[in-house]
Amino acid sequence: MRTALVAGLTGVLLTTTVSAAAAAPARLGLPAPTGPYAVGSTDLHLVDHARQDPWIAGTTRELMVTVRYPARPGGGPAAPYLAPGAAEVVAGEDARQLGITADRLDYTFATHARAGAPAAGGRRPVVLYSPSAKYPRSVGTAQLEQLASEGYVTVAIDHTHEPAAVEFPGGRVERRALPPGADGKLLIATRVADTRFVLDALEVLARGGNPDAEQRTLPAGLTPDLTRVGMFGHSAGGFTTGETMVADPRLDAGADLDGSMAYAQSTRDFGRVADEGLDQPFLLLSAGNHSAASDASWQEFLSHQRGPVRQAHLADGEHFSYTDYQALLPRLGLDPAALAPFIGTVDAWRSIATQRTQLSAFFAHTLRR
Template identity: 35%
Template sequence: MSVIDAVVLFASVALAITLVAAPRIGRRVAPFALPVLIIGALLLWVLEGYWHWWPLYPLLALMFAFVVTDVAGTRRRAWFRAGIGVLAAVSILPWTVPPSPELPAPTGPYAVGSEIFRWVDERRPEPVTAAEDRRNVVVQAWYPTELTSGRQWVYLDGQDSLPSRVSGIPGFLLSDTIIDTHATADVPVSPAREHWPVVLFSPGYGAPRAFYSGLIADLASRGFVVLAIDHPYESAVTELADGTVATTVENIAADDPDAIRYMTERLETRTADLRFVLDQLARPEVIGPLAGHVDLGNATAIGHSLGGAAALSALAADPRLTAAANLDGTLYGDLPERALDRPVLLLESDHEVTGHSQRYLDGNRGVLERLRAPGFRYEFGDADHFGFTDVPRFLAAPVRFVVTRFAGGSRPAADTQRTANDILTPFLLGRTTEVAAAAADHAGVTGGPVPR
């Protein structure tokens, strides 16, 4: 919420309260205040176009009618005042669901550039749709740059064709939302170094890549080329290479009530997606501004939730990856029994807050016990599962405060993301001896290197 948003909204509500509680005073003040508020509200509509402010306009209209007309009769005055009171209450809704969530600014020394690639893997059929469809993989690259262009990609793919819900968030809350990702398009990769380390990022089940923009932009500002991957027909919304907007398609068989087989299949598809992205990075003609600037000898994978499992699965399957980090991901298939031979990092939300399943606990324990390389595990006290994402930013700060007091997870998402990146940075650069010190700099973080 900007300053002008707050001033217009709260001044309008204050005038409404005055008209309801002290109508004589309100009717004296209104002739001076209403014109200013109406002009401010129209400016909001023209400049920002937020549908979130719609209750404000009937409220101003009703207050105007109440002031300029001679409302005779006790009952009619009561109805006017009741209507003003109801609309004033409804007008406060944008205070709980902000029209434009504000993502934390990146903390690294570089500005951030961004480019979107919509690739088709001609070798693989799309497992969800007709056999003749080829597998699409949508990737948004975030990279260090020295320049800004003023042009951004929209936050979500398919902005004009969103489903009714996007990972649990009502689609209408996102349909006309302008979010500053702190990354601009049409800018070159920073020449500060010839080649930059590469990080593949896989999101949580059903979550679009956009929901991790805060974490990813910050990581890119620290000197990484981060490739955030959308997995079509599993992500809530993805625009394919031909312009088709794909949404989540769940085909869970009746004899798979816990969706274990289904999730294992999704993990296998994601693993192939990540390996395909590595293939594409070796083709300069398809990677736009990244050509000649990526260090394929220093490629790692990270992910959140199912994406974390995908990162470990890709590490197990592809020797081109040098390390992988799992952020709160439950493992499926035979992954818990694999003996991985390159470094692994497990970052976890608070166990009591999130309530991790037994499958999660057993699977990650199995991987770390069998690990034949340096391993680390850290738990973030008071962080919940969604703290690694932008999702908490879709609630205004006062509402987040109240929710966390009842549901737990009082560690702010911005702090969770910054803490995660402080630990991830040395790990992804191969400086494993610095990981423990990075974790020790943050209060409420427990854990450490895994005994070998």
């Protein structure tokens, strides 16, 4: 059963044996999106002047988000997976947990999106993304590029001071600042407030304004349609999705990728989404030994859910199969048995294709009206 809020890499892969092949630098990359559109990308720096940061006393809450969108072919350089300052910190953390050297993980590799490319035009439905607790927004890149290639404006949110690093304009890097034993309810409440603030910023963008704090130039023709908005997330990001849908009617559909809806399973301390259910359609994707059959918070949610529900299970996958690690870790030459607790034994390309099919079909059904 998934632990509440966080199921992390730490403690799972520290005993990984590094083979001779794994000592050589890895060539990291993600599968290309298959939709009919090229993909553009732009980052936004958003500052919520009405809210204090809960993790750093006396500071204003600020976020970085990556907007990907259907674009015209060509134009702009390939966007990196992570900006250099954040890439170095995140790679260092991942390398320590994997038992390899940090130079094995170059997280500045090129993605399939072109930075600042002109948008393809037209009002496009929106899909937001929230990552697992303590992980950066980049871990959903393959899923988000795919949806953008199919015609959606996707928005990946970094919940500042949770991930190892978030890089802001000018190269400023904000590190993780969660206190030991951070309050799970405060963490989720902060994430919900972050998401609602991002929705506010997207409304500014939809009206032709520029919500970026530095007023950097936006891609031409980028027009999100805020009458059709979905959201999905992995682990705590899935929990965040459900809790935001309870609080904010602007979300029309949501998906939880293998995330508990509990602050504490043992005491049945569930989130509002589990206790109250939703009227909107919802997708539950699970893996390994986790599903509605084993997760009491999902059972509670299903007992109260009023809107349509879809469920799918990746039996030979694992918790982080629903992130880019499914594609990245097999490239490192590590012992597959050591990686299995993290990404399962599933064929990586079958896993990715299955996820794409599920998310694409769900959002096509719920948002393309």
